[in-house]
Amino acid sequence: MKGRKGKKRRKEQKGLSRYEIRLGGSGGQGIITAARIFAEAVSEHTRKFVCQSQSYGPEARGGASKAEIVISEEPIDYPKATKPDLLLAMNQAACDTYFSDLKSEGILVVDSSLVDQVPTSRSIGIPFTEIARKEVGKELVANMVALGALTCLTKAVSPKGVEKILLAKVPKGTVEMNRKAFRAGISAVKKLGDLDLPKPEEVEEEL
Amino acid sequence: MKGRKGKKRRKEQKGLSRYEIRLGGSGGQGIITAARIFAEAVSEHTRKFVCQSQSYGPEARGGASKAEIVISEEPIDYPKATKPDLLLAMNQAACDTYFSDLKSEGILVVDSSLVDQVPTSRSIGIPFTEIARKEVGKELVANMVALGALTCLTKAVSPKGVEKILLAKVPKGTVEMNRKAFRAGISAVKKLGDLDLPKPEEVEEEL
Amino acid sequence: MSKKKSANRYFLQGNEAVVEGALTAGCTFFAGYPITPASEISEILSERLPQVGGTFIQMEDEIASMGAIIGASLAGAKSMTATSGPGFSLMQENLGFACIAEVPCVIVNVMRGGPSTGLPTNPAQGDVMQARWGTHGDHPIVVLATSTVQDSFELTIKAFNFAEKYRTPVVLLSDEVVAHTRETVELPPREEIHIIDRIAPSMPPEWYIPFEDNSRGVPPMAAFGDGYRYHVTGLVHDVRGFPTQRPDEIEAFMKRLFRKITQGFNEIQMTKDFMIDDAKVAVIAYGSVARSAKRAVLDARDRGVKAGLLQLVTLFPFPRMKVEEVLRQCRAVLVPELNMGQISREVSRVNQGKCQVRKLNRLDGGLITPEQIMYELLKI
Amino acid sequence: MSKKKSANRYFLQGNEAVVEGALTAGCTFFAGYPITPASEISEILSERLPQVGGTFIQMEDEIASMGAIIGASLAGAKSMTATSGPGFSLMQENLGFACIAEVPCVIVNVMRGGPSTGLPTNPAQGDVMQARWGTHGDHPIVVLATSTVQDSFELTIKAFNFAEKYRTPVVLLSDEVVAHTRETVELPPREEIHIIDRIAPSMPPEWYIPFEDNSRGVPPMAAFGDGYRYHVTGLVHDVRGFPTQRPDEIEAFMKRLFRKITQGFNEIQMTKDFMIDDAKVAVIAYGSVARSAKRAVLDARDRGVKAGLLQLVTLFPFPRMKVEEVLRQCRAVLVPELNMGQISREVSRVNQGKCQVRKLNRLDGGLITPEQIMYELLKI
Amino acid sequence: MDHKGTKLIHKYLRHDKKFPHVWCPGCGNGIVLGALIRAIDKLGLKKDDVVMVSGIGCSGRMPVYVDFNTLHTTHGRALTFATGIKLVRPHLHVMVVMGDGDATAIGGNHFIHAARRNIDLTAIIVNNQIYGMTGGQHSPTTPYGCKATTAMYGHIEHAFSISELAVTAGASFVARGSVYHAQMLDGMLEKAILKKGFSVVEVMSNCHVQFGRRNQMGDPVTMMKRLKDHAVRIEKAKTMEPGELEGKFTIGILADVDKPVYTEEYEKIREGAKR
Amino acid sequence: MDHKGTKLIHKYLRHDKKFPHVWCPGCGNGIVLGALIRAIDKLGLKKDDVVMVSGIGCSGRMPVYVDFNTLHTTHGRALTFATGIKLVRPHLHVMVVMGDGDATAIGGNHFIHAARRNIDLTAIIVNNQIYGMTGGQHSPTTPYGCKATTAMYGHIEHAFSISELAVTAGASFVARGSVYHAQMLDGMLEKAILKKGFSVVEVMSNCHVQFGRRNQMGDPVTMMKRLKDHAVRIEKAKTMEPGELEGKFTIGILADVDKPVYTEEYEKIREGAKR
Amino acid sequence: MSEKDGKQESSKKKSGNKKKKFYDQLIFRAWCKSCGICIAFCPKNVIGKNEAGEPVIERPDDCIGCRFCEIHCPDFAITVLERGTEAGAGEHE
Amino acid sequence: MSEKDGKQESSKKKSGNKKKKFYDQLIFRAWCKSCGICIAFCPKNVIGKNEAGEPVIERPDDCIGCRFCEIHCPDFAITVLERGTEAGAGEHE
Ligand SMILES: Cc1ncc(C[n+]2csc(CCOP(=O)(O)OP(=O)(O)O)c2C)c(N)n1
Ligand SMILES: Cc1ncc(C[n+]2csc(CCOP(=O)(O)OP(=O)(O)O)c2C)c(N)n1
Ligand code: SF4
Ligand code: SF4
Ligand code: SF4
Ligand code: SF4
Ligand code: SF4
Ligand code: SF4
């Protein structure tokens, strides 16, 4: 971290080398788990640096919950998202609270089963909770549906890479259910057709 | 305590307005009690300011013990004796340790029943412990014998004044014994004849 | 202080004077755990408090003692505990509770030597910075230091007054010398003593907002059982006393906590000076060391050194203004302490290179003597 | 740090990295009590320690945890505990014991908001001065601050190394952000990591004088059960470990306690600098705030301000020399902290009027952002 | 019919507080709160005269919701604060709600001492056998062999019997109930509040999130069933072999004795001292 | 004749320490120390394998005098330090000497938890029913009605039974003796040291200086006589009416049970964990 | 408000039974966390579960007014009232 | 060393008694604090008190070797030895 090295790095810092994601919802929706799996996949399967943080209330359950992921070519200094490139809102409150931080070119993804009022047209609505309930049979895995969507939308890491981490992280008995939810999320995005979105950078998969 | 007042006081500070006494012995000999009674008597029955402090080991019993009394015309700043005018040593260790601090014109008083080696000829030896045992029947009150001697030698406060405090402080059942010991100490000094000693100042008794 | 013998003249130990001060201030609750050299405070109060209708309880430890005095204060009593270093360390967590929940109470710490069990029967000034920073999390606190038996009486009253007025715990630092020294004191007649009580809410319960800001920054305080049913917590809370995580509410609350003390600087930051008017070198001292310093100043003047003394009565909030004045006026200041240099750090901090700041530290269990200080003064 | 993907690359949380660091350093004993945001350290170690033949125990509270790690260390283990503010307050008394009895151990304090229960899930830096001064009685101590997951690994090892080398407790300050942030770290291969073990006595038991001075000021340390039967106490003691009240022995002991740390200043006082060489204004920061500061320096440079960062890795003993260098070189320094200004006081103290010292304080539960710092840098 | 239902509860809730409360779905804490409110209502205590003190933990959140004088203290110390309150205003009814960790891990000492001194407080301990709030670490009541986030190999420590500890330490009234036996709880709490002296009501409760999940006890319903199946009335337990009681817990009143109460004794001291 | 006398004691004293020791004339602490040394000698423990840990108080001074690995901790915390030592080096014999205040006032929580966990330590509690070292303030074992420097109106709190608390908390071995019954004490201490698990020996002791004096129990001799007269063997006590036992105390073994010991259980965890 | 409707319907059906008391069960949806306790423990299976796991009053007239559901609902979300008495239904739901 | 002398004297006197064992009681003056325990509890009144309250061996031959004094001396200041065995008296007194 000497001055000289710092100077060199500073130049590289320009451009889209830093990509920020924020996930917002309520405690118990599992967004921190989703963020963690996603971030770990990026760390494990790409050369990029990744930093995942969260914040939550002191409550056992309930309350607001937030998770953030920063992806960068460089070691990451400030670990939090300031102007997210992508905001994934799992409920209305999260959408309302965090939308104003979103980068002007950023994308908003909402769980359309729970968010009624979307503050921009540049948004993507996917009914994560509904998909979880209907296609997987368990609302609890809405976070995994969202994870699938996130993977597909950001292209920061291959779905295969994320799935590998996901399967290692979830409890034994629930592997199938979670995989199903994850894949349902991917399909849901694919169904939306070609979206021209900014994304972190090429995926360098090294599975 | 403003500067001006301080300056005035400073002048008064000269002369023998400060008189220091140190009592040394071992824990359990009761020298702190003796010092306390003496100091309280000075405070109660004269116009002088008095300050009594002590130090002792962390032990329950035994160990070295020290008590000091400073008497002054003025409110007392430094509360400890630096160059005692009178040192009362209740054992050899106290005599050895503290003698060097004694003011050159200061007087050394020792319990001659316990102190064999006296470092100066300017010393007064009185067998406090022996007197206590023989005349009162209880070694424990050697401190009261010493208190009597101290009162008589310093003339800082009248024996009557000290006795009054003493009687109020000791446990009910032991009043007679303590009075006897105290008076034995006074007699012991009187027996020594006329000693020309420096003393704090005239006694202004207000019993 | 008059030299006339009077009815108000007493011969007291420092610890006894603390008791007299507390009772005069209106203290009716004491919880404590014995420890040398503070035990006399407990012992005497165990006899005196029931005589005045108050309550004394010896708890199972110092943590419990601190908890009990907070509870007592919430129930409306002026409450106090007394301890020494090891116990003071144990009180830190609950002391922080008193800060954040704004519960008035007085904690007397009679300092003894060393960290841990250390030197139980020797004087020291090792807990000064601890008194300011000992509990976790940033917080304001008031710390006073007594140097004589007379002080112990007067400052105990001040401690209660500040506690009640600012709804804050106040720490009174004493030390083994002050605590166990017996000396002549003159207690002023009751009617001449200014006693401050906490302000109770004047509005009806429905309107009471227990932690609402006002010009003083100190909300009125209702006692449990007075009909104002409110919530008190050690979590950061909103104006109603309920936990919050809203940044705006947190910030407003924390700022007020600090502001209420800042606004009181004028009266809280107490110092005494002695021969300082024309001083060229000054001693900045507190506690029993200030006594040695006073004597040293006199002795140094006798030797032609224009010395003076600034005695810090309040240690925190650090009386910066007064210290800065002295730093501006003097060529050098000497900060003698029974530690490795704690207040000297504060003096250096505000000094900003203006003046030479020297330390004199003693850690061997003895009190710094006038000679030691004078010797340093002559050297400067 | 290489950008190449390698076998040593991990995706870890700050708390996990502390665990990895501890195990790498040779920690075999952990005693703790759960508390947010430090609990993961306990949880993971409860699984990992038995795997390496070590011992984990969850005690009844933090006082007990601190006692247990001291006992474990005396029995020869490298030991650690982890907690947050409230628990850290409770550890203070026994922490002082570790100082005076010279027992190596590591205390991790993952800082959260506020005094008392405060803001359990928010980051803060409110316990900095407490880490230095929290226990009663003057004492030396080493305090480090981690700012990244990588740091957490490396500094935990350093903490153990310092503890063992200097026979002292070492406090590692983390905060909620560092503790719970997961990021990519690269752990160096074991053989490249320098691990220090305490020095055992080389003389036969009859010759062993457990607290005797030597050139380093750090006596060799025997473990209970190794045949060196000696006495350990929290009282001030002589070279044999027995309580003393002799002023000469007390002084020699206390002075050595401080001297052993002073002698190690060179290696203990760690800082990192970033773009400081030609800086005209500097940020002095530590912990997670140093990360924001780094970004802010880059951003300020983009706006033409010659900014730099001095990151304090060691907070105490305060890295005075390095800070003074920066103060001499710069027109102004900014000290951003998640408290009301704690390290800024230390900076002011050593500043001596040389340079403008500005504070930036945030107390609302959020992390100071790069924007906030940059804004201040632009204003100076 | 004497209305004992939800409407009664509402009279005591702080409706400006955010409901539903923070506890997980099916958490026993809500059931305990309900029982406590019913008991207070039944006894006709004035809200102004009730003080609810709690420590830190899930159960510690209880005071926030109720319209009494409420105090949320530090972890484990609730009884010490409560002691101060009670001694200053003996006429107040001081209830102290604690978790098992709060009361018997960090707070164990205050618990036995409050019992010994016989301070007239009502201690309600919600025993979910785990540290709920901090994420499922073992508590002093976690059974031998169970799993917890700090005991993933199975717990090797033995559990306290909170109630027996209270009896030995000197509490005047000690009862153990469960959230399944909620109606019985009402009665126990009434008795405890009425009792002069230190009273303890230990309530076996469920925490499926931090305890049940890791110990194959599933959801709140399964855990409630467990409470039902494992509870044995004290009277019945006396007729059973120790072996039969393995893994069970007894419910009922363990102690109900009359002895001098601290505040009353102290009042006598005051009388004597005021010469 | 197996020599059990003073000469044996001298083998274990640190002769470079200042004797006579600091305790007051006739203080029971010296008698306890003698019994402990005899027990250790009888069992043939190596000095290197013995650790003596103490808290703060008059009894806390014991370790200074004996030639073992000795540790003088903070007030009330001795058991926590001892726990750390024992877990790291289970083969060491760790004895923990505490005063009644040390063990059950400030240290009460560590005491019940060490018992609950069944940590293999030997706890010796010198119960003189008072805070000796700090000047005679009441302790948790000061009897109701007695005087102490903080209870000059007569004590209004009820005393703990230390031994019963230990039993309820889960100690494996619990015995109560007295300094008058010193020979019996030797045997109790031997059993306690041999016992795997947490063992407690409560020793009723005399402190005439801080307790006897203020309670008309006079000098050490009178207090020793009291101990003699007030002690009732447990076996005998069982045949007596509760009323008859008023003011008396029982001596003998209160509990001696076998159950899993922490260190051994933990070793099993280690075996299992090392995959 | 499907429960309410269902309830009234069935109450009519059985209103002929002599002396039998009837009860209304009101669920305060905003507070209910679907923990399932009322569903599982109702001795008369009055309460069922919809696909989202939420409690649904299925057999209101079978209710015996034991109030088990009411005192065991951790969220004070269910109220049982004797039919015809002060319902206060408006307050709830 | 008056006790010692007394002891030897009396031992001679009674040495004719068959089978009776004799004991020496040694008091280590430097450690004895004159607490009086040995004096008060000796079942045979072997130990008396001088005017300073110090223990004095008065009837050494009456000693039955019960060792009560030895194990109850808080200061390890009294030693009882069977007469004729390794006395080590030199070490003491
Ligand atoms: C001094 C301190 N240590 C640790 C904590 C963290 N902490 C909060 S609650 C809790 C335990 C909760 O368990 P329990 O008391 O059983 O309550 P529950 O959550 O199960 O109701 C702990 C360890 C704290 N707040 N303060
Ligand atoms: C934290 C702390 N609080 C208080 C003290 C003061 N203290 C020292 S010993 C003691 C009590 C002694 O009583 P006990 O444990 O019964 O031992 P005894 O002296 O009677 O043998 C106390 C209160 C201390 N050293 N540390
Ligand atoms: S974590 Fe457990 S105790 Fe806490 S609210 Fe959830 S279920 Fe209840
Ligand atoms: S004060 Fe009591 S316990 Fe302490 S040494 Fe003296 S007699 Fe023994
Ligand atoms: S018990 Fe209450 S919270 Fe649970 S499902 Fe029924 S109504 Fe809802
Ligand atoms: S009152 Fe009883 S019968 Fe009626 S719904 Fe509730 S649990 Fe079922
Ligand atoms: S018992 Fe020991 S100390 Fe006491 S008088 Fe006898 S020999 Fe001396
Ligand atoms: S051994 Fe027994 S008989 Fe002999 S002197 Fe001692 S106490 Fe008396």
Ligand SMILES: [Mg+2]
């Ligand atoms: Mg719990």
Ligand SMILES: [Mg+2]
């Ligand atoms: Mg005791």
